[in-house]
Amino acid sequence: MSYWASNNMTYCLAINVNNGLVFCSDSRTNAGVDRVSTYSKMYRFGVENERQFVVLSAGNLGTTQAVVSRLKRDIKDEAETSLLTVESMSDAAEYLGEINRAQQEKHADNTSGANFEASFIIGGQILGEKPRVMMVYPAGNHITTSKDTRYLQIGESKYGKPILDRILTAKTDLHTSALCALVSMDSTMRSNLTVGPPIELVLYEKDAFSVQHSRFDEDDEYLRELKKAWDARLVEAFVQLPAIDWRPESPDESSEV
């Protein structure tokens, strides 16, 4: 792993349900196990009653910081294209993708083997549009959620995926969605040490054009309570599962020796 540009393994996810959006991110960054530090991977940009964005980042920390700086500078400089001028969430993702690609191309001739790639999730709402969530790949292209796939993930996505698949539908309410995001994050933190607190959580209610944000630190009492409760409920759930229906075997299927 390269020491001149920290790579965050990261776990970030965004959920899109009928009533709004949920964003959740970890804050651990590492360049080797002895270079662990804490950086927020969640950025919020908004104009009251008009537009609200949340950006989540994963990948090379140099790249993600440069990209977010550029987003901020374009706003400050009142650039022709910025998060304050884009007309749709799709345009916002396209704009973010271009900045991301341009930033990575600066290192095109680097031969160190370092990975300068970064991925982003950008979501929110622009007045006149529904709330939307997009995932921006290192190549600059993007995808969005669908009727059947209500969430997008970047970084270490596998450990936390099953719970999302089981719980989320378009009709899941916002608070259940947020809980689901926290449980998904908890599963990921247990299994991958490079994903860690503080955990940031944002809840965006449709047409609110403002967000509810919470940050849960390492020793957060609620996070600990949630983890403990989920463990207990899971064990209870197990006890209630139907006993295995063992099948008698035909003789030719029995032991090979």
Place this chain on the structure above:
Amino acid sequence: MSYWASNNMTYCLAINVNNGLVFCSDSRTNAGVDRVSTYSKMYRFGVENERQFVVLSAGNLGTTQAVVSRLKRDIKDEAETSLLTVESMSDAAEYLGEINRAQQEKHADNTSGANFEASFIIGGQILGEKPRVMMVYPAGNHITTSKDTRYLQIGESKYGKPILDRILTAKTDLHTSALCALVSMDSTMRSNLTVGPPIELVLYEKDAFSVQHSRFDEDDEYLRELKKAWDARLVEAFVQLPAIDWRPESPDESSEV
């Protein structure tokens, strides 16, 4: 993906608890999404009242089939070293590792880019030893479970890991462990299409020197019932989780624009 040697993505796991062992494997093999077929990845070898082995395989199908053939041939030929002669589970893993490495070395000069690697889990009991489980890497080396880590996985391991981490301890009873294996398998099948039924499950009770084996096909009623029950219990568990304790923000943490 290479067409001349199917690669199974696979999910296999073995659990080692105080009362015995559990083995679980899927049966889907693919060489590209249009070359999907069904092969058992579980092999049993036993001598009544003396020794019992279960072998699980992942990786290149050519390699795993050749390795298992060799295990069988060594038994049939009454070779000096075979699963019937090894004195410990550790020796069994060493023997399996050597065969595995030798089989892969046959392709050392192959320049096609095909991956001939394979991994195995071997577990069971030899009279005089406790039940044990070993994982054999493509390089031929092996690891075993520990007091704190009660399971080993090969193949697509991430999706099914959280539930194992949450449920399994040394004291978990065998049936709960087997249920946990099936739920872990179910989570993996939902998330990775290259892992699929029939699902094979083996329960080995300590000192039994024989196994209880069951095979659950694609349309198996119990598997469907288990999946449905787990979904329902998970949703119930969610409803009981403590509501999110949202934190008021200090002004400097609020939206960036």
